[in-house]
Amino acid sequence: MRDGHRVVLHARDGARAKDAAGAVPQALGVAVGDLSVVAGIRQAAESASALGPYDVVIHNAGVGSAARRHRTSDGLERIFAVNVLGPYLLTALMPLPPRLVYLTSGLESAGRVHLDDLQWERRAWNGMQAYSDSKLYDVLLAFAVARRYPQLRSNAVDPGWIKTKLGGPGATDELPVGAQTQAWLATSDEPDAAVTGRYFKWRRDLRANPAAYDTSLQEDLLAACARLTGTALPD
Numbered sequence: 001m002r003d004g005h006r007v008v009l010h011a012r013d014g015a016r017a018k019d020a021a022g023a024v025p026q027a028l029g030v031a032v033g034d035l036s037v038v039a040g041i042r043q044a045a046e047s048a049s050a051l052g053p054y055d056v057v058i059h060n061a062g063v064g065s066a067a068r069r070h071r072t073s074d075g076l077e078r079i080f081a082v083n084v085l086g087p088y089l090l091t092a093l094m095p096l097p098p099r100l101v102y103l104t105s106g107l108e109s110a111g112r113v114h115l116d117d118l119q120w121e122r123r124a125w126n127g128m129q130a131y132s133d134s135k136l137y138d139v140l141l142a143f144a145v146a147r148r149y150p151q152l153r154s155n156a157v158d159p160g161w162i163k164t165k166l167g168g169p170g171a172t173d174e175l176p177v178g179a180q181t182q183a184w185l186a187t188s189d190e191p192d193a194a195v196t197g198r199y200f201k202w203r204r205d206l207r208a209n210p211a212a213y214d215t216s217l218q219e220d221l222l223a224a225c226a227r228l229t230g231t232a233l234p235d
Contacts, residue, residue: 035086045093059087083134111136146197
């Protein structure tokens with residue numbers, strides 16, 4: 001915002017939106033919607049679209065590991081709902097911007113694709129594995145969008161282990177480090193940033209989990225998300 005960009009924030013409800021607006025009064029506005037439920041994701045998409053259009057959308061919202069499996073009011077597993085269905089459905093419902101950034105984690109390297117059990121209904125619960133899987137799915141989503149819409153820039157970013165509420169007190173990296181790569185991709189026209197279908201950490205173009213490059217897995221994940229939300233990505 002100091003560089004002259006107009007920035008829209010997001011909050012899960014009205015009270016948190018008020019807090020966000022108070023903390024960052026120079027923001028253009030705050031989109032509201034609870035990303036743990038499909039109706040809330042739809043609300044967020046409608047709210048955000050009303051404040052647009054956008055040059056870039058950064059899909060940053062997420063939840064971490066949990067000691068037990070949490071079901072949302074939709075009956076969805078919460079980590080998968082927020083971390084995967086959230087960015088998927090927002091991408092499907094909002095006008096596609098020229099640039100998209102999907103936040104993942106270095107734990108995507110430990111992620112596994114279980115298209116037959118995306119929400120841990122059959123397997124014994126493992127919160128860290130569920131989180132790792134969701135972050136791999138985010139890379140699959142970023143790469144699928146890049147492939148489907150070659151006129152756009154769609155990339156995945158591992159911000160590092162950042163000292164936030166999600167990162168926890170043991171995290172090693174400060175907040176500015178965790179924000180720099182997505183801000184760079186959002187605003188820069190440097191050749192290294194003018195790319196699509198890539199996986200970045202700290203502005204370095206790295207190789208993701210090999211499964212992320214499997215186009216059949218990408219398409220199968222998109223199809224599963226479309227079934228769960230009732231909405232496919234636009235043609």
